[in-house]
Amino acid sequence: MNALSTVTIGQSQTVVHLATDQQNVMRKLMALGIMPGSSLVLEQRFPSYIIKVGHTRTALDGETAASIFVE
Amino acid sequence: MNCHQCPKNNCTNQKSPGWWKLFRKTPRALELSSQDAQIALVGMPNVGKSVLFNRLTGIYVTVSNYPGTTVEVSRGLAQIGEQNVLVIDTPGMYSLVPISDEERVARDLLLKTSLTAVIQVVDAKNLGRMLPLTFQLIEAGLPLLLAVNMMDEAHRLGLKVQQKALAVELGIPVILTSAALNQGIDELKSALAKCLPSERVAIPA
Amino acid sequence: MTSQVLYQEPIEEAIASLETWIDNHRQSNLFREYTFSSRSLALLLLQKDPSLWSALKQDEEQCREVEIVLTVAQNKLEYPVNLAIAQTRQQQARRLESIVLQETKRTQTSLTETLHRFTVNPLTGFPLLVVILYFGVYKFVGEFGAGELVDRIEGFYEGQINPIVNQITAQIIPWQSLQDLIANDYGIITLGIRYAVAIVLPVVATYFLMFSLLEDSGYLPRMSLMLDRLFKSMGLSGRAVIPMVLGLGCDTMATMVTRTLETKRERVIATFLLSLAVPCAAQWGVILGLLAQKPAALMVWGGLITAIFLAVGYITAKLLPGSSGGFYMEVPPLRLPKLRNILTKTWIRMKWYFWEILPLFIWASVFIWIGRLTGLFEMIIRGIEPLVAAIGMPPETAPVFLYGFFRRDYGAAGLFDIQQQGLLTGNQLVVAAIVLTLFLPCIAQLQMMIKERGLKTTIAMVLFIVPFAFLTGYCVNLGLTLLGVNL
Numbered sequence: 001m002n003a004l005s006t007v008t009i010g011q012s013q014t015v016v017h018l019a020t021d022q023q024n025v026m027r028k029l030m031a032l033g034i035m036p037g038s039s040l041v042l043e044q045r046f047p048s049y050i051i052k053v054g055h056t057r058t059a060l061d062g063e064t065a066a067s068i069f070v071e
Numbered sequence: 072m073n074c075h076q077c078p079k080n081n082c083t084n085q086k087s088p089g090w091w092k093l094f095r096k097t098p099r100a101l102e103l104s105s106q107d108a109q110i111a112l113v114g115m116p117n118v119g120k121s122v123l124f125n126r127l128t129g130i131y132v133t134v135s136n137y138p139g140t141t142v143e144v145s146r147g148l149a150q151i152g153e154q155n156v157l158v159i160d161t162p163g164m165y166s167l168v169p170i171s172d173e174e175r176v177a178r179d180l181l182l183k184t185s186l187t188a189v190i191q192v193v194d195a196k197n198l199g200r201m202l203p204l205t206f207q208l209i210e211a212g213l214p215l216l217l218a219v220n221m222m223d224e225a226h227r228l229g230l231k232v233q234q235k236a237l238a239v240e241l242g243i244p245v246i247l248t249s250a251a252l253n254q255g256i257d258e259l260k261s262a263l264a265k266c267l268p269s270e271r272v273a274i275p276a
Numbered sequence: 277m278t279s280q281v282l283y284q285e286p287i288e289e290a291i292a293s294l295e296t297w298i299d300n301h302r303q304s305n306l307f308r309e310y311t312f313s314s315r316s317l318a319l320l321l322l323q324k325d326p327s328l329w330s331a332l333k334q335d336e337e338q339c340r341e342v343e344i345v346l347t348v349a350q351n352k353l354e355y356p357v358n359l360a361i362a363q364t365r366q367q368q369a370r371r372l373e374s375i376v377l378q379e380t381k382r383t384q385t386s387l388t389e390t391l392h393r394f395t396v397n398p399l400t401g402f403p404l405l406v407v408i409l410y411f412g413v414y415k416f417v418g419e420f421g422a423g424e425l426v427d428r429i430e431g432f433y434e435g436q437i438n439p440i441v442n443q444i445t446a447q448i449i450p451w452q453s454l455q456d457l458i459a460n461d462y463g464i465i466t467l468g469i470r471y472a473v474a475i476v477l478p479v480v481a482t483y484f485l486m487f488s489l490l491e492d493s494g495y496l497p498r499m500s501l502m503l504d505r506l507f508k509s510m511g512l513s514g515r516a517v518i519p520m521v522l523g524l525g526c527d528t529m530a531t532m533v534t535r536t537l538e539t540k541r542e543r544v545i546a547t548f549l550l551s552l553a554v555p556c557a558a559q560w561g562v563i564l565g566l567l568a569q570k571p572a573a574l575m576v577w578g579g580l581i582t583a584i585f586l587a588v589g590y591i592t593a594k595l596l597p598g599s600s601g602g603f604y605m606e607v608p609p610l611r612l613p614k615l616r617n618i619l620t621k622t623w624i625r626m627k628w629y630f631w632e633i634l635p636l637f638i639w640a641s642v643f644i645w646i647g648r649l650t651g652l653f654e655m656i657i658r659g660i661e662p663l664v665a666a667i668g669m670p671p672e673t674a675p676v677f678l679y680g681f682f683r684r685d686y687g688a689a690g691l692f693d694i695q696q697q698g699l700l701t702g703n704q705l706v707v708a709a710i711v712l713t714l715f716l717p718c719i720a721q722l723q724m725m726i727k728e729r730g731l732k733t734t735i736a737m738v739l740f741i742v743p744f745a746f747l748t749g750y751c752v753n754l755g756l757t758l759l760g761v762n763l
Contacts, residue, residue, distance in 0.1 A: 018359070023324065024170060024538075028604050030362040031115075031165030033200040036355070037363060038370075046398055048501040048514065050607065055196040055228065057392075059501035061513065061603035117608050131624060167316070168325045168358075171538055175327070183309050198377050202369035203362065206281045212313035224609070229380040237376040 001069045004049065005062075007042055013070035014039050020067035032058050034068060108187035108267050109157045113177060113208070115201055116163025118194040119220045121145075122250040124160035127260075132160060143173075144180060152264035156187070167207045181213065188266040189213045190259070195225035195232055195247070205241065214266055216244045218259055223249040280315075283364045286352035287322065290345050294318035297341065306331055306338075322346060323358040388610045395498045395610070405502060408495070412486045413524070414564075421482030422561030423568060430474040438466045457645045468641035471689040472634050479561030481626050483525045488621040492613035496521065497605050504603045510586065511545045511593025513538075513603040519546055523554040526629055527717055530554070531724040538601035545592050547729050548737050551717040552744070553585040562688040563709045566695050573706045573763040580752065581713055632720055640679060640686055653678070667707050667749035668757070672699055680712050687712045702763030707753045714745035 001016055015038050020026055033053045034040060043050040043057070049065040051058050112120045121132045128147030145160040161180055162173035169175040181189065191208055193201035198219065208215050219232055238245040244262045248255030282288065298314040301307055310317060320328050321342055332339050346357065353360050394400045438459075445459040459466050490496055496518050504514030515537055523530030527550050534546045555563065567574040593600070647653030657674045664674045672694055680687025691708055694700060700708070716738060717725070725734045756763070 057607035059605045064602040199373035203365035211316035231378040233376040
């Protein structure tokens with residue numbers, strides 16, 4: 001299990017865990033299609049995280065991105 | 072993003088802006104009787120609900136290329152078949168459980184209004200991400216139609232949508248549209264016409 | 277029949293018992309007005325839907341029943357209930373997508389893709405942001421709109437229309453006082469409509485044109501993600517970037533759009549900053565025009581307003597309890613904007629804006645007329661003259677601050693008139709521009725603030741803004757004098 005802050009940029013990753021106790025953060029991520037089982041590509045980390053799921057790009061701040069763990 | 076939506080909300084202008092429009096729009100609004108069918112446009116943010124609303128009603132609401140442009144409900148009349156139908160444009164929502172205020176607006180409208188039809192607009196490029204909302208709308212027992220929008224952009228990405236298969240799997244009418252190019256609007260209208268209670272058909276003796 | 281999603285066993289069990297429970301309570305106040313199926317309502321309860329639960333909480337008995345069902349289901353599951361529900365839906369969605377969606381060719385890196393990278397890469401994105409602000413805002417709106425266009429339209433109005441209006445009124449209306457209502461120095465047509473049409477409209481039109489272009493191209497979300505970190509320091513998030521940029525066009529519209537912000541705290545901070553330190557296009561356009569000949573003065577004004585924006589934001593964020601909402605935003609593809617759409621949108625916004633301000637400008641003319649006729653204005657102006665003198669202004673500017681109360685841009689436009697007469701020094705211009713920028717928002721924005729944030733919050737903000745504006749003016753004037761700076 002790896003945090004997004006450590007994975008290689010541009011490689012497809014499978015989400016395994018969402019580590020947050022905030023309902024809202026969880027809901028947001030799920031609404032954007034980010035949940036255990038879905039695959040994503042991390043495109044950049046600064047100034048914001050940009051994640052691509054399918055054909056959707058999403059920008060996230062560091063704290064929100066920190067709750068995503070991939071295989 | 073749009074203040075001019077506040078005057079527009081109820082078809083008539085409340086205040087000073089565009090007083091000349093009062094003369095044009097009020098009569099249209101008055102034509103609406105309480106028995107008229109109401110349909111709502113719903114869907115995730117930035118899928119083209121407002122463009123479709125423009126196409127159906129001829130009323131302009133601000134459209135932008137970013138999620139969250141529409142923050143209020145807009146209403147307008149559309150001619151579907153022989154009938155006047157009240158079309159309601161809603162702010163985007165990701166799921167039936169609202170996260171933000173404008174999502175709550177859309178959800179509460181669905182929850183508390185009796186609607187003749189609900190059109191869920193989805194982005195063809197991101198169909199997989201949009202379908203969970205479709206499932207929820209079907210679960211809620213709403214009279215749902217699916218408008219698979221932005222087909223032009225999907226084509227450019229080399230994506231093909233099997234319209235029939237999707238309709239069969241979901242058990243609801245599915246229409247492919249490119250609202251920005253005015254494609255598929257007629258198909259959508261005729262699919263809508265089938266959902267409306269039929270006109271008082273004169274039954275020959 | 278439509279296909280339903282089947283959830284995991286424990287969830288289906290919970291749905292079944294909740295469905296029965298809901299069916300039994302269908303006529304109660306809780307569910308009567310809802311149109312959704314019982315299955316759907318059961319799922320909403322399981323997902324802890326905030327509004328359903330707050331209604332449920334009115335009856336502790338009911339609440340406990342539902343909670344028990346939820347706990348039983350949760351104990352049998354590996355993931356939280358709402359995650360499990362979402363996952364099942366997502367799996368079903370993905371399965372269905374794989375059946376109905378075919379990808380015929382692999383997408384290669386296209387031009388829009390390259391452009392996207394260019395806009396969000398920090399090395400190229402930040403310079404691009406500066407370039408866009410410089411050319412789009414400063415050059416196009418500031419120099420072209422507020423400079424070139426205003427000069428021409430204003431010149432035409434003063435040269436061609438005002439004399440004719442004055443002449444006609446003088447001929448058909450015998451009374452001097454009534455003539456003044458329509459024409460001459462403070463008339464409805466010669467002052468009110470002139471401000472609206474010749475000074476404010478060109479600035480606002482060019483700004484909205486530029487904003488629509490940024491909007492339709494899809495650049496704004498990219499701007500949001502680039503500035504998220506900066507905005508975080510003010511208790512806001514990248515989401516607030518769009519309202520703020522819109523606020524540089526019209527603060528009233530922007531105040532309405534703060535609704536898209538996630539937490540109440542963010543909405544309060546954004547509304548406050550909009551009303552204090554974000555000048556609308558009409559205002560900064562006119563100020564830019566005023567200070568155009570004095571680059572140093574312009575720098576002082578711009579630097580100070582930016583500093584106040586950042587500092588007040590930072591301090592407010594420290595003082596207001598609560599945390600800032602997280603930032604998440606979909607980044608739509610970049611699109612080539614369609615000229616027609618941009619023009620329509622600009623036109624609609626302008627129309628809205630114009631009809632919003634024109635009556636206020638006309639009313640202002642009428643009030644000024646009544647005020648001057650009855651001597652009431654003289655009294656008020658006398659009253660604020662010491663205040664104006666305290667910030668180092670000549671007495672002629674006192675009316676400007678009074679008009680500024682009707683609308684900030686009206687005040688700025690009045691300043692424009694005084695400057696044309698060559699009555700102000702560089703220092704005085706800067707101080708006046710700063711005070712007017714910080715000063716109360718226009719009446720329309722006040723109404724919107726009350727509507728969106730409530731009366732109490734609005735009054736609190738106003739009570740801070742007015743003294744703060746004058747105090748800042750006082751300090752700047754004092755500072756400039758002490759340092760012996762002559763701008």
